[in-house]
Amino acid sequence: MAQAEMRKGPWMEQEDLQLAFYVNLFGDRRWDFLAKVSGLRRTGKSCRLRWVNYLHPGLKRGKMTPQEERLILELHSKWGNRWSRIAMKLPGRTDNEIKNYWRTHMRKKAHDERKNNTSCFSPSSSFSNSSSFSSNSPDVDFTPIKKNNERNFYDAGGFEKKNDGDKMKVYSMDEIWKDIELSQESETMNNIKPIMPSPICNYCPNTLWMSNEEETKMFPQFYCLDNQDNTFFAG
DNA sequence: AACTCGCACAACCGCTATCTT
């Protein structure tokens, strides 16, 4: 079947709205299906990427906090370029974002180190401890970044632990790292992959995936969709 | 004001893993 030509490149606001709507409706699965029913001239793959990296409601925007930077360093030294895995430990950050961050900073670091390659290792040059170093480097030196004790939600890693009376408790970075250790242990012990609950389940609580058959019954219009006029959001 | 450079971000591509039939 001759595929209608797919759009590429930057997403329009209209496309974002459309995609968000359909994801809310159907959930963040079956991207090809979503791409089709939404009428977007995008591949399912493209839709998924857009959602995961940009439209997802839980996403954090803006610069990496020092704590996040440290966490990325630490996790990267442990896991290498396992960006998605690293991203799981950084709430609100995507693998793409972390990957981009790492790339940018590694490049900068490499550039800096080339400049003074004769000088000895400075403690802060732990950036060089990339995946190419197979060691676990337990003594990566992370000097405290913040001088004052201020710690906002994101600085603490963003995990809300529980509402403890009036004070909202957050995970410290130590706790996060402890968590990482534990998850690693359990992984190796059980030899299973950790299953992360999709945050979308919370975002789209009404999303109940049906079998194909059920879907076709419920939304027959989508299954004979002839790329109708996408006037859904218009007016 | 014009130009260059570097950074941050978005998006695509190819490949692999997992699921479904």
Add this chain to the structure above:
DNA sequence: AAAGATAGCGGTTGTGCGAGT
């Protein structure tokens, strides 16, 4: 068990923007 479909991951490239010259 095999084949096809789908989802996800990591690498790479393209683009916009602000800072510096």
